[in-house]
Structures are given as structure tokens and as C-alpha cells.
Amino acid sequence: MEIKNIQTPALIVDENVFLQNSINMSKILSGKTLKLRPHFKSHKCAEIARFQVENGAIGLTCAKLSEAIDLVDSGVENVLVANQIVEKSKIATLAHLANCANLTVCVDDIQNVKDLENACGLMSSTLNVLIEYEIGMERCGVSSKEEVLNLARFISSCKHLKFKGVQAYAGHLSHEISGEDRLLETSKNTEKLKELIAYLNENGIEVETLSGGSTGTSIIKAEQGLYTELQAGSYLFMDATYKDLNLPFKNSLYIVATVVSVTSNITVVDAGVKSCGIDQGMPLGVGFTYEKIVASEEHFQLHNPSKKFNVGDKVLLIPAHCCSTVNLYDKIYFVKDGKITRRVQVSARGCSK
Numbered sequence: 001m002e003i004k005n006i007q008t009p010a011l012i013v014d015e016n017v018f019l020q021n022s023i024n025m026s027k028i029l030s031g032k033t034l035k036l037r038p039h040f041k042s043h044k045c046a047e048i049a050r051f052q053v054e055n056g057a058i059g060l061t062c063a064k065l066s067e068a069i070d071l072v073d074s075g076v077e078n079v080l081v082a083n084q085i086v087e088k089s090k091i092a093t094l095a096h097l098a099n100c101a102n103l104t105v106c107v108d109d110i111q112n113v114k115d116l117e118n119a120c121g122l123m124s125s126t127l128n129v130l131i132e133y134e135i136g137m138e139r140c141g142v143s144s145k146e147e148v149l150n151l152a153r154f155i156s157s158c159k160h161l162k163f164k165g166v167q168a169y170a171g172h173l174s175h176e177i178s179g180e181d182r183l184l185e186t187s188k189n190t191e192k193l194k195e196l197i198a199y200l201n202e203n204g205i206e207v208e209t210l211s212g213g214s215t216g217t218s219i220i221k222a223e224q225g226l227y228t229e230l231q232a233g234s235y236l237f238m239d240a241t242y243k244d245l246n247l248p249f250k251n252s253l254y255i256v257a258t259v260v261s262v263t264s265n266i267t268v269v270d271a272g273v274k275s276c277g278i279d280q281g282m283p284l285g286v287g288f289t290y291e292k293i294v295a296s297e298e299h300f301q302l303h304n305p306s307k308k309f310n311v312g313d314k315v316l317l318i319p320a321h322c323c324s325t326v327n328l329y330d331k332i333y334f335v336k337d338g339k340i341t342r343r344v345q346v347s348a349r350g351c352s353k
């Protein structure tokens with residue numbers, strides 16, 4: 001089937017660009033100590049997760065327990081939940097899941113560690129633990145090295161938990177457009193993390209894993225060599241928010257929409273907030289610009305587009321944020337030379353628990 005025959009709104013991926021993005025990430029990491037542990041949140045497709053593992057990823061990162069269940073259920077055997085899991089019922093499920101896969105979770109609270117240890121004791125499972133260290137994003141994590149040491153000592157004393165190391169994610173730097181500023185700020189964090197690791201080592205704590213990083217900081221992390229795991233997510237699809245960073249990854253993800261109404265200055269398409277994540281901004285048009293775009297649930301109203309459209313025309317949009325966009329679709333069509341080659345299920349769509 002050709003793209004023009006897909007009922008819209010639909011999500012498509014240019015397979016050639018997707019594969020080249022994967023190759024380019026492998027090139028960045030080739031010969032480096034940094035290993036790829038890509039973030040599942042950016043595609044939410046178990047099939048793509050398995051593709052990543054087959055192409056060198058050491059495992060997957062995910063944000064949610066329900067995403068971890070989907071990954072393990074689909075055969076991915078090494079999964080990091082890059083978040084704190086604190087509800088008792090979820091901890092019980094996590095402890096069970098730790099019997100099914102090589103599972104790691106992040107912590108920043110001692111009571112949470114005790115709850116994890118108790119649950120894993122009941123399930124006779126072993127769970128790997130990373131301590132989240134706050135490096136400027138102000139989203140979870142302990143902020144002093146003394147707190148890290150105390151938590152690490154406590155985790156090391158637990159029978160069912162294995163202290164593996166540290167997660168430090170500086171998401172606020174991922175989209176910094178200036179390459180110079182991104183490098184400068186990332187380097188400051190690297191120094192802070194070197195100090196933390198030295199302090200832990202002096203106090204008898206080994207740090208086997210340092211996990212974090214994103215698409216925007218992947219080259220810097222690979223060059224600096226301190227991190228052991230790279231959690232980049234967007235690099236396969238990319239999006240409009242990443243477009244000005246001059247990274248070796250190109251956009252492969254598009255929304256196909258249909259023009260449903262045309263007036264003298266406004267063109268309306270059948271994609272809106274329910275088919276395009278706008279949390280990081282409005283989508284870009286492919287082959288056209290617009291003066292203003294207004295979003296409603298089922299429509300984008302394009303004011304004074306640079307191109308004349310007719311009702312029924314297909315348009316391609318590049319979403320500002322791939323992660324929130326894929327969560328709005330059940331499936332993604334892979335396309336080569338204008339033709340659909342396969343359909344991939346967004347297996348973890350809506351897995352927000």
C-alpha cells in the first residue's frame with residue numbers, strides 16, 4: 001500500500017532513515033566503554049526494543065513498571081526502570097518481575113529501599129539498584145554524596161538487593177541548542193560525578209554502573225567515557241525539538257494527515273492534540289510553513305500556509321516530541337520509497353503506570 005492510501009491521522013517511519021540513525025548511534029559508540037541502553041519511552045514498541053538489542057543494546061531503559069512488564073513479556077531480558085517505584089502493590093510486581101529478567105530500579109529514599117528488600121525477600125528474587133543522583137534537572141534523586149554513600153551502604157547490606165551504581169540524568173541539557181553550552185554544562189556534571197565516584201570508592205563502595213544521557217548528549221558522553229550506559233531514546237525517530245542541534249540523527253517519524261477544509265487563509269487538517277504530542281511545541285510541516293497554527297483535539301488549523309492545499313490532500317507533519325506522540329497511536333507504519341513495508345504495534349501505548 002502507498003502512503004496516500006493510509007487512513008489518517010497515521011504515524012509513519014521512514015525505514016531507511018530509521019536504520020541509518022541506528023547505524024550512526026553504533027558508530028558513535030564503537031570502541032567506547034559507553035554501552036547503549038536505549039529508552040523505551042521514545043517508541044514504546046517491543047518489536048523495536050528487540051531490534052535494538054539485536055543491534056548491540058545491552059538492554060532497555062523504561063520509565064514505568066507497566067513498560068517493564070511489556071518489555072520482559074516480549075523477551076527483553078535486561079531492563080532498567082529509570083524511576084522510583086514506591087507503591088506497595090507495584091513493588092510486589094517489581095519483585096516478581098525480578099525473577100523473570102535481569103531487572104534494575106532507581107532509588108533515592110531509604111524507606112523505599114527497605115520496601116524493595118522486603119518484597120524481594122517474599123518473592124525470593126534479586127533486584128539490581130541504582131541510586132539516582134540529582135545533577136541539575138530537579139526531578140528525583142539525592143543531591144549530596146554523603147546521602148549516596150549512606151544509601152549505598154544500606155543497599156549493600158540487603159540480602160535481596162544488589163547495589164550496582166548510580167543514575168544521573170541531566171534532561172535539562174538534552175535539547176540545549178548551543179553545542180558549546182551543552183558540552184560545557186555536561187562537562188561540569190561529569191566533574192561532579194567523578195568526585196562522587198572517587199568519594200564512594202574511597203569509602204569502599206564500587207560503582208559498576210553509571211547510567212544516563214540522552215540523544216542530545218550521546219556524543220559528549222561517548223567521548224568523556226565516564227558513563228557506562230547511555231539511555232538515549234529519541235535517536236531513532238527524532239523530532240522537531242531536536243532538529244536544530246546538528247546531531248548525526250535525522251527525522252524518521254511523521255504524522256500523515258488529510259486536509260479536510262480550506263478557506264482563503266486557513267487550511268484545516270484532521271490531526272490535532274489527540275494525534276500529535278504538543279507538550280514541547282507545535283508540529284512542523286514538511287514542504288510548507290505556516291504563519292500560525294491553532295490546535296484543537298481533532299484538528300490543526302494552519303493559518304496562511306506557504307503552499308496552496310486542496311481538500312483531500314495529504315500532508316506530512318513532524319511532531320515536536322516523538323515520545324508523547326507515539327503514545328497516541330496503536331501502530332506505526334514503516335515506509336520505504338513511499339510504500340508501506342510493515343506495521344509495528346505500539347505495544348506499550350498507554351503504559352503509564
Ligand SMILES: Cc1ncc(COP(=O)(O)O)c(C=O)c1O
Pocket residue numbers: 039042061082169171174212213214215216231232233234235
Ligand atoms: C531518564 C531518562 N533517560 C533518557 C531519556 C532519553 O532522552 P532522549 O529521548 O532525549 O534521548 C529520557 C527522556 O526523557 C529520560 O527521562
